[in-house]
Amino acid sequence: MKLRGADVLARTLADAGVRNVFTLSGNHVMPVFDAALDARLNLIHVRHEAAAVHMADAWGRLGGGPGIALVTGGPGHANALGALYTALAAESPMVLISGHAPLNELGKGAFQEMPQAALARPLTVASWTAKSAHTLGRDVMRALREARQGPVHLSVPNDVLDALTAWKAPRLEPHVANMRKAPSALGKAKRPLVIAGPGAMRRQPKTEFPVIGMESPRGVNDPSLGKLAQVLATADVVLLLGKPLDFTLKFGKAFSKGCRVLRAQDPVLLPAPSAAQRPWLEEVRAALAYRPAEWKSMDGSLHPAVVCREVQKLLDAPGAVLVADGGEFGQWAQACLQAPRRVINGVAGSIGSALPFAAAAKVRYPDAPVVALLGDGTLGFHLSEIDTAVRYGLPYIAVVGNDACWNAEYQIQLRAYGADRAHGLDLLPTRYGAVAAAMGAHGEDVHEIQELPAALKRAAASKKPALVNVMIERTAAPRY
């Protein structure tokens, strides 16, 4: 049977179990839109290419197999690149497929010609351009395979998509994770700890031995890790699981001088903790759970901790997904809120991904509550994605902490240069709830804490994508 390259691409994805493709259309990828019909791929068409990458990233992190983003060549590809950085730092299993100028026009000034694979290379674990329709199925299989380690990019020239080729379904090789024993020093240590990178954290099976994930740009000082930094400084053996000794671990200074640092690729078989190790591991758990007592007693204000206490009620549901994004408000959300599943902007420290993340989480888990928390500055990056959520019926709840400010940077000015030199970081107290309502979502604008419980209830009952804009107090992120 002869098929177009585009059909080979779409069928190979479908045969590998892909159902959803997060995309933004363009001349170069219209053959794939056409092929998606016969391959029964569901296209979720977004409003900016970076949103498609963020959605594929969240899909991958939520364990649905590699997330797939499909964008057009040249400017579409360039728009997608920034979002790859977030996926790379999160070691997210995803593939960016970009249309590309035809091979037979390269070097002649083709429409939207760009060295796409080279541009994506530093932002991916592998990046290349397909050479023919005949080998395209193998390219797609390789991309899906390599995506286990992080984002992969494949550029597909337009003439490759249109060329006819004989097609044979490629064989799928099952992936078997190779579990080795953890280094024996871990079992013999007095105060051992295991620290994992974001990918290792997802792949490591849960056991009694606590595995601490580093997935924040604040590293060991991530407020969602409580007082970890203090106990970490007293550990005698630390196993780094798929995790470099980078800035998140202060390049090693997070540990004491005498601490032995071991490394392993994930996943590993961790020993059951010995009786002698148990009190120490309890100490670690208590440090991780530490939150200042006054957060519970604060009342009557729109302080982020008070807002989060109300939002927590939405997350106390089986399978609920917490999405937390940037700014000081995002740090509060990560410190205060617990949920069975969590997707955060991550080690990249890049803000803006919350609404695409929430939309993808809702595609992945249609029956679970999905709650995204983000600052008002952060909201602006992908505000138009509310439209995508409305069109595809993705009823997440976004809670915007609106302090009419790029507060994280304002706090830097206060600390580094003084209040009299703080400038340039104000935003407007915009009624984003009304904006969301005008876009067809459910919108709420909350000015008093007393209004918040009913506003959240109405948002959850609306069965629409909802945005609850809360005029919070401008507060620095938690530090302890």
Ligand SMILES: Cc1ncc(C[n+]2csc(CCOP(=O)(O)OP(=O)(O)O)c2C)c(N)n1
């Ligand atoms: C892509 C990107 N651009 C800029 C920054 C720098 N940055 C980090 S937090 C922040 C302010 C965010 O403001 P907002 O979302 O309103 O949250 P707030 O700090 O006010 O709570 C900025 C500009 C970043 N981390 N990522």
Ligand SMILES: [Mg+2]
């Ligand atoms: Mg703000």
